Amino acid sequence: QSALTQPASVSGSLKQSITISCIGTSSDVGSYNLVSWYQHHPGKAPKLMIYEGSKRPSGVSNRFSGSKSGNTASLTISGLQAEDEADYYCCSYAGSITLVIFGGGTKLTVL
Amino acid sequence: QLVQSGGEVKKPGESLKISCKASGYSFPNYWIAWVRQMPGKGLEWMGTIYPGDSETTYRPSFKGQVTVSADKSVSTAFLQWSSLKASDTAMYYCARQKGTAAGGGEFDIWGQGTVVTVSS
Numbered sequence: 069q070s071a072l073t074q075p076a077s078v079s080g081s082l083k084q085s086i087t088i089s090c091i092g093t094s095s096d097v098g099s100y101n102l103v104s105w106y107q108h109h110p111g112k113a114p115k116l117m118i119y120e121g122s123k124r125p126s127g128v129s130n131r132f133s134g135s136k137s138g139n140t141a142s143l144t145i146s147g148l149q150a151e152d153e154a155d156y157y158c159c160s161y162a163g164s165i166t167l168v169i170f171g172g173g174t175k176l177t178v179l
Numbered sequence: 180q181l182v183q184s185g186g187e188v189k190k191p192g193e194s195l196k197i198s199c200k201a202s203g204y205s206f207p208n209y210w211i212a213w214v215r216q217m218p219g220k221g222l223e224w225m226g227t228i229y230p231g232d233s234e235t236t237y238r239p240s241f242k243g244q245v246t247v248s249a250d251k252s253v254s255t256a257f258l259q260w261s262s263l264k265a266s267d268t269a270m271y272y273c274a275r276q277k278g279t280a281a282g283g284g285e286f287d288i289w290g291q292g293t294v295v296t297v298s299s
Contacts, residue, residue: 071221102278102283102284102285104285104286106222106286108222112291113272113289113290113291113292114214114222114272114274114286114289115289116285116286116287119277119284119285119287120285125287155221157221157222159222159224159285159286161282161283161284162282165239166238166239167224167227167236167238167281167282168212168224168227168238168282169224170214170221170222170223170224171221172221173221173222
């Protein structure tokens with residue numbers, strides 16, 4: 069497939085929680101524990117937020133968490149803050165031919 | 180960190196080589212990927228190189244369209260086109276990939292991006 073499926077947009081109020089889904093297939097998300105999530109503010113470099121499905125790099129707030137069930141990965145952001153407003157992309161290993169596949173991206177709006 | 184070369188404005192049919200200079204880590208020992216973002220679109224993996232032995236893998240749709248290379252002596256990876264098209268207009272990012280296999284790990288360090296504009 070050409071891209072993992074993410075909602076085009078989600079929104080939430082300050083201090084609330086939101087979850088972004090990332091739907092793949094048994095050839096990518098469902099087969100490997102290699103889903104990562106990136107935060108992208110326009111004009112800046114993307115930033116790694118979650119790797120290997122649920123691990124947080126050093127320095128990333130524990131308000132960000134990741135999970136996976138079957139062919140669907142999810143990113144949850146709790147206690148929304150204004151600076152969380154950005155585009156979020158999921159990414160998965162997809163085998164030895166395709167190798168890497170990104171989601172279409174989700175624009176998060178913090179109300 | 181990864182520092183990319185500056186933005187470029189080119190005409191269709193021209194060639195181009197953009198760069199991504201690494202510092203602060205052992206350049207030969209980590210994969211470097213190139214990621215495209217077309218205007219108003221999402222991220223798209225293009226290809227990956229392991230500078231240690233120059234092993235390179237491309238997304239099928241980019242194979243033959245671009246060339247990824249690396250020069251260990253200057254800790255720099257490159258992305259080049261021999262004949263640009265208007266559809267190559269995009270932001271291009273390089274990113275360090277962790278893990279032992281191409282594509283098999285997260286992108287933990289990103290360059291700031293290089294804007295390429297192709298217009299007659």
